[in-house]
Amino acid sequence: MATQPGSVDGNWERPTAFYNRTTKYVVYALITGFVLYSFWNIRVSPDRFLRGLGGGVTLVSNMLPPAATPMQFDLMVQGIVESILMSIIATTLGIVVSAPVAFMAANNLAPRPIYLVGRSIIAVTRSFHELIVAIVMVKAVGFGPLAGVLALAFKTVGFFAKLLSEEIEDIDTGQMDAIEAVGGSRMQVYLYSVLPQIIPRIIGLSIYRLDINLRHSTVVGIVGAGGIGITLLNSFQKYDYQYSSLIILVIVGIVMIGEAASAYARRRVQ
Template identity: 50%
Template sequence: MATESPASPDSPDSLDAAERRTWRRPTAFRNRYTKWAVYGAVLALVVWSVASLWITPGRFISGLGYGYELIDSMLPPETGSENIARLVDRMIETIAMAMIATVAGIAISLPVALGAAGNLSPRPTYYLSRGIISVSRAIDGLIVAIVAVIALGFGPLAGIFAISFKTIGFFSKLFAEDLEDIDMGGVEAIEATGASRFQRLVYGVVPQVVPRFAGLAVYRWDINIRSSTIVGIVGAGGLGVLLQRSYSRYEYDYVASILIAIIAVVLVAEIVSAVVRRRVQ
């Protein structure tokens, strides 16, 4: 036990001891200078940002005044039956777009995910698939939607294209991770029975990932509903179209109704998605 040899100040290493009697909190960085350099750099970045974005208290305060006017003109939200009918129409369009885009996006994602699973795919395919995923994830959905509107014209088709495109990056990345986590022992066992590559996939891989696949699909559907509510801002169909139109006509009370509709659709989708995912897993 420790108490049998208590280190007294007179023990042979007392010189050492005298030296080590100072203590400073160890830093998570390589050393103290790195730490102050990083902190300094972050601080400089923030100061530079605030200065060049021209964020001043005066602008804030005058903005709050306009904010009050804005809220005032939003209340009460528009409830005219004709406008509500248009709203419901666009709501259904929003949901329909998300449905189609989810199915199409996942259909395209499957081969990409297989290609991006390091344990199942050869190197060149792997890097190609990872590249597709990076591009799809990096470009914001609205940018894709604008390009789609120009290529395909106004309407839900452009929205579906944009949302499907964004689905590929998300779904392939996460599904590839699941594929990489599968137990290869099971696949080998199937292979040992003399199964072909396709049979190996169907019997060895598919059963292991079906629950995760279903969960991910529903999760992505939920995200797609969110995207679907706003791609219309650039003309790609759904509730966003109404939002953009009423905003540019300063019909802020209708904007308020549309925002409420968006929040409601998103919330319902989130709840449905949570319930289904719990059932599946």
């Protein structure tokens, strides 16, 4: 080969995605440092960790087999049914409320100030975890499923209005012009040109959100907002781990069925 190694530069360094190599190492050092600091900050002693792992074996053996007395079983069924009902009502309520918010937050339909209000509502409702909303709702309207329904509906607004407003922003405005051109009123424009374009998406998103709300409705009870969650929390507090494991398995089953049904329904619709 006609190569003379001495005459050509034998050094090469891989270009980096960072500003330069020093920056790269500084960034890596910072990340490593922060992770180590985090680790130090939560103060995990190896001893405690090992004891926990040992406890894991005990816990699993206490959990098996999953079991419940007839009374506990009835209570569980009640809780599950309540969770499912809560998710249905919350989804409906949330969608009804989020429809106007979605139109407000679509920058092709709403004037600027209204658009900003719509976006803020979405940002706030999306930012808080459903359990935080639930715990506040419990204090506002008392223990029970109503608090859960309100919390889930609140979360639904953020999710639904965001995705729906994006969908509205993508619509074909030519169709709106056409309806307006034949003399349609504002409402008629929405009914005849905007709605037909977004209906399939609305249905798909509703089914998807129902699935998500079903998941969440099984846990909001942990802060007192109705559903199976409170039963689960009580079983843990009474060290009745066989009952806990049964409830967890039932929740997993419900969630998996919900996910499969939702995926199937969305495929059918689209």
